[in-house]
Amino acid sequence: MTDHDRQSSTPAAPRRPIEQSHGRGSVTAEGLVMKRTGSFDWDLDTGTLDIDEAGLLVLGLDPLSFDSRPESAVERLDAAERARLDEAVNDAIVGGRSSYSVHLRVPLDGGKDQRTHVQARVLRGDDGRAHRVVGVVRDSTAEIDHSEFLLDLEKRTQRQTRIVERTTSALSRAVTVDDVTASLTGPSGLARIGADGLALGMVEKSALNVIALSGDALEAVTELGSGEELDRSLPLADTVVSGRPRFLNSVSALVGRYPAVAPYAEHLRFRAAAYLPLVAQARTVGSLALFYREPTAFDADERSLCLGLAAIVAQSLQRAKLFDEEREFATGLQSAMLPRRIQEIQGGEIAVRYHAAWSGRQIGGDWYDVIALPKDRFGIVVGDVQGHDTHAAAIMGQLRIALRAYAAEGHAPSTVLARASRFLSELDTERFSTCTYAQVDLGSGAVRVVRAGHFGPLIRQVDGRVGSPQVRGGLPLGISTDFGDEEYPETRLDLVPGETLVLYTDGLVEEPGADVEVGVQALIHEVSTGPAGAQALADHLSDRLWERWGSGDDVALLVLRRSPDPGSPRAPRLHQYVHQADPEGLSDARTMVRQALNDWDMAELADDAELMTGELLVNVLLHTEGGAVLTLEVLPEPVRRIRLSVQDRSSVWPRRRSPGETATSGRGLLLMDAVAARWGVEPRGEGKAVWCEIGPSKPSGPSPAKSSART
The missing domain is CATH 3.60.40.10 (PPM-type phosphatase domain)
Known part of the structure; x- marks a missing residue:
């Protein structure tokens, strides 16, 4: 056998007398069954495998027919398990490691698998080359089963803890009854409590009203007539009246206990259900039903989890109901005073x-x-x-x-x-x-x-x-x-x-x-x-x-x-208030006037109108103590004109001035004479309005307000 053949073979054991196996002495058959641990010695140079009788029994082999070949030791393993063993052995021998350990599934007579642990040490010469592999094989079924049981128990405990923590956290933020139902039926609500369906009922005036349905809760249709007195022939109502939980692990069990549900049985998509009373302050306030698509045995831990969830929901529901009542009272008082x-x-x-x-x-x-x-x-x-x-x-x-x-x-x-x-x-x-x-x-x-x-x-x-x-x-x-x-x-x-x-x-x-x-x-x-x-x-x-x-x-x-004052389609109108302390108000008003005239197809008047807007507003902002209301409107005449009006709260009328060549003000009315077709001043409530009309032609005759003007 070449080195490669030796390194790709798998350890089993050539038969030898048990009493000579590593000095163990004589062992009875009963002792072999009890111990289920054997040893092996694999000579890589000769390619033979020496394995004691206990080891052969662990591997499911007949001690009388074993031929000391490594291939015979693994003949019961399926291809995948054999490949895993070969990989572990080769990694150790070729990779220079001193030991290896691997868990295998060994098929036994009767169709069961045995969990087997192979642990070995690689012996090498001075040149580092592997010559022998010695080790033990043992039945680890009980050990692994126990370990898997503990892992499964830990997972179930973690799941239950997670469900309680997440449900408690979600319901702690619920203020109203609507908040409670939203946390149970909203996104991730069912996943949070670990169920596939949910029905929640509240007792109101000796009747049970279903206030929430989610997921596979079709059986709740039997409760839709529950606005009347509690009916013990229905599971949710029976839970309220009896105050006892009902754990049903099949639809047939549900129908057997509650025949009234039978007409709906063929439509039900769940395989197990838990009906739980909601008890708060020693009083049943409602009932909660949880439904599961997968078979559920409802062992002690699962029942404790369901009852714990019911207690959390009951307390949240009671607190939310009290809040709603207080809020209704408070808002009623407030509304009565408004x-x-x-x-x-x-x-x-x-x-x-x-x-x-x-x-x-x-x-x-x-x-x-x-x-x-x-x-x-x-x-x-x-x-x-x-x-x-x-x-x-x-x-x-x-x-x-x-x-x-x-x-x-x-x-x-x-x-x-x-x-x-x-x-x-x-x-x-x-x-x-x-x-x-x-x-x-x-x-x-x-x-x-x-x-x-x-x-x-x-x-x-x-x-x-x-x-x-x-x-x-x-x-x-x-x-x-x-x-x-x-x-x-x-x-x-x-x-x-x-x-x-x-x-x-x-x-x-x-x-x-x-x-x-x-x-x-x-x-x-x-x-x-x-x-x-x-x-x-x-x-x-x-x-x-x-x-x-x-x-x-x-x-x-x-x-x-x-109310807006848009005027009419033929005579549109705009208003804008300019506050005295608003530095951008004058600029905004001029922009509004130009934009409006463009929109009204009167852009040819925009330059004059913008100039007059500035003059009228500056006069108010400089010489009065308040703001001004600017009105821009179109006069529906045969020759259309626009009217600009600026209203303020001052009773002092503008008067005409005669500014010198170097004067920086006093020319407002002169500009109005030159630009406007007409202009004037009118009393308005507590103040006045100065107005001017701008159009394509200027009527004959003097302007009506030229006798008293100031700018």
């Missing part, structure tokens, strides 16, 4: 939204209101009483009614807040409140705003830009009276047709752990990009911001939009 109906207004649209905080009874004192006032005006208010409890809500209700009464009496906005502060201070409470109140006249667009420690309003302009006007403010209500400072200065704003005013409380802009300015900028962005209508914009802000920040605080939101 206006039931918001009046319709002429010339605009109002939308209000209130969202309660998701914290049980921990509601807040946020509120909104719309108050009818004389002369077709109305008041709007959004406020927030300190605290997040029912006491805050009660204070809010009283304060809202008081503020409504003061406003309805016709007082100025500053007086309304001063009296509301005094009222809150006299309520014998340590709570204070912030709010923003405004009196609105949509006929003129005038908005008179006062602020008590609250966010100022936002104004969305017609072109979508959003401004945050500087509204002077005073101390929060209650605190201002305690400190003897009930001053609430008014700020005049102008809402032009098509513009929108937004009032809100801090719950809409405060994100836990973030600067409130981040939330305000997010609100400005959403107001700018949201839909134009008041109702649609209120819904947009609620969806994008209230749900984004979470539910830690309640939110009051009021959106007021003045």
